[in-house]
Amino acid sequence: MLALRKWLLSGLLVIVPLVITLGVLNWIIGTLDQTLWLLPDDWQKYLTDHKVRGLGVLLTLAVLLLVGAAASNFVGKRLLGWGDAVVRRIPVVRSIYSSVKQVSDTLFSENGNAFRTAVLIEWPRPGAWTLAFVTGTPGQEVVSHLGGGDYLGVYVPTTPNPTGGYFVMLKRSDCIELKMSVDDALKYIVSMGVVVPGGPANLAIK
16 A cells, blocks of 8 residues: 555656646647737638647747837837827826836846845744745835834745735845745745755655
8 A cells, every 4th residue: 555655646746747837838828829810810710720839929929029129229219118108198097007017117127126035034923934025115105104114025925826925014124035046936835845945855755
């Protein structure tokens, strides 16, 4: 029985990551294939009839490269600035656009600080610890209600799905900055502590 249990767990450790990885890739490719509507109708029909998958990924990359190249030159920057100003004048739309743009600029720009630092904090109670990510510093109005001091905005992700979590404000002194990269910290969280940064996986199979 012990041998069967060991084989079963070993099989799960091999199959489960493969199945999940293939499932995620299938979802990503299927989602990106929706960009094929940019192509002429005849092309879309041909690709659909012949069940050619994955071209949406190449098309998306091509669009991103073209937009990035255009946005990097003088004329492109002027046009983007003009378009940005127009969108910001549209009621309702400007609120959504401004919020999304602020978040994307913070996350993806080279000068952004969000998710650049992994920290160790006591959560959800004293004596229990978890990994979190620094997202910035609270505004002065918020800090004034907290009694002053040096505070950090921290995102506490859930496991194994880090896209859900909690935003909290903690004193800087309550956050222990870690040397591990954000990628390593995310792997640690997603694996529920199985994949240890800088060390072997904790596979407790005997």
